[in-house]
Amino acid sequence: MVAQNIAFGVMVGIMGLSAIRVVTTRNVVHAALYLMVVLATVAGLFLLLGAEFLGITQVLIYIGAVIVLFLFGIMLTGARIGKEKLLSHRNKVPALMIATVITAVSIYAAIDYFGADKLPEETRTSTKEVANSLFSQYIIPFEVASVLLLAALIGAIVIARREPHEENLTK
């Protein structure tokens, strides 16, 4: 397990540094790129735990789609090159406090629940097992989630789409 521990250490280190840079950098595009690094290391942690499907889905959805849309949106609204003064740092202190509290609570919860438990030697879950449990045991939550996503999608289209008469009003 030594190799896994080393890999874990390296990835957590990169993740921590990038996560700090996400909030301290003064450029929106850089922040999005650091966020991409954080998500990539999360995918790496999933792979280390043997959750291959979750790991690659993390890359596929978060890095391949969500961050791309972030960047797309940022560029459409005009991201400047270089440092931006308007990136708000006013609420630094309360934000730091809230982040500390949340981290402390989740660390305490994890230690309290798992204690000194060790991971089983073989933790690999194959994609087939994930699919089987999704489509048998968890079929109802799965379908509910898909309906929710569809509703969100339609909602987004309705909000974004202006009817022609509204367009005339704004003119």
Place this chain on the structure above:
Amino acid sequence: MIFAVDLLLRDSIGLVEVGIVLLKVGVAFVLLLLGVMLMIWFERKFISDMQNRIGPNLAGPFGIFQTLADGIKLFFKEDQVPAKADPLVFRLAPYLALVPAFLIFTVVPIGGDFSGGGDGTVTWWGRQTFLQVADPPIGFLIILAMSSMAVYGVLLAGWASGSKYPLFSAIRVSAQMVSYEVALGLSFASVLLMSKSFSTHDIVLSQGGYEWNLWMTGLVPFFIFLLAVTAEMNRPPFDLVEAEQELVGGFHTEYSSLRFALFYLAEFMNVITMSGVIVTLFLGGPEGPEPFPLPGWLWGIFWFCLKMVVFLAVFVWFRATLPRFRYDQLMNLGWKLLIPLSLVWFLALATLQVSDNRDWNDFIVLASIFGGFVLVGLLLKRALKTAAHNPDPDLSAPATAENNVEENAGRNTENNFDIENLKEKDLGGKN
């Protein structure tokens, strides 16, 4: 752990295993670079033939070293970063374009002994292995993930250049690639339905005995995949990213020297890896007849390369024949034709599989699938008609988004844009 599923790494790992893996990585790297060199030469030569020109003919026999000469020249050119650029991202972008193309190639099986029901293993130094760099159980998803990563190179290059035309190009490409990824994934899923495995090696195995997915999935997913891949690689006729008349040079306008060469390399590497992916998914990979006896794995490599060259020629042929699409035509094709068609086709294939398993009445199943097709077609037509009656202000003016960007880009770059300073693209752009 996960990687132990690979045949080579199943037992304890010693020096020989590490050596074989390193050898495979090295060979794949060299093969790909060599392939790119030949592919660029092939494209220029083939297009010249189609246009009654001679093409490169001075460097080496038939001009075959032209790419090498161009590469060396670009290597020695001055390496410029524009003053208004974001230096870090500007330097990073070419590598982000190049790496996904490499990573896709690692899961493509380029050969293997499939003769006489063989399972494609070869034995090196007493260890059994596959002729592909890795065979992860999620190889299929790696292809999808990496092809969606490819957008970063272009997107960031466009933004980091700090100039307006590259930015337009970046906006265009991200919309285009995100749209066509859907059709790509759905036609991919049809293959998955037939092969019932994520591993590329198993996908090749499941097509044994000439049950190629090309006809097993009924041709349609193959053509959708071919179109979607062409759009995903930004190759003509979908190369709106670098429409010279509208965008100067597109996203790499500000790039010069080695970094420009890297983008060029990435483009052609994508062509090669994606041709390999098409061969793997739809044409049975290295499978083929063996007219006279040779070591089985040699025939595998031969057939794989032959099939791949067919697709390389098809991509060049597209570029020489088809005019570039307009942006709204591109979006219409993607969203209104390819996505619905691939979705309906996927559902029809799934229905056929279930009916096959349960012994349902063939006639009723086929009739209801046909009915489903008609129903979806009518609904789609109706929806499009309603949309046409009620033109959406945003959609009827396809340039709106770009106008928006233009304002922002103008703010961004002030009067930095100076056409005199554009670097001459020394590979002659697109011949």
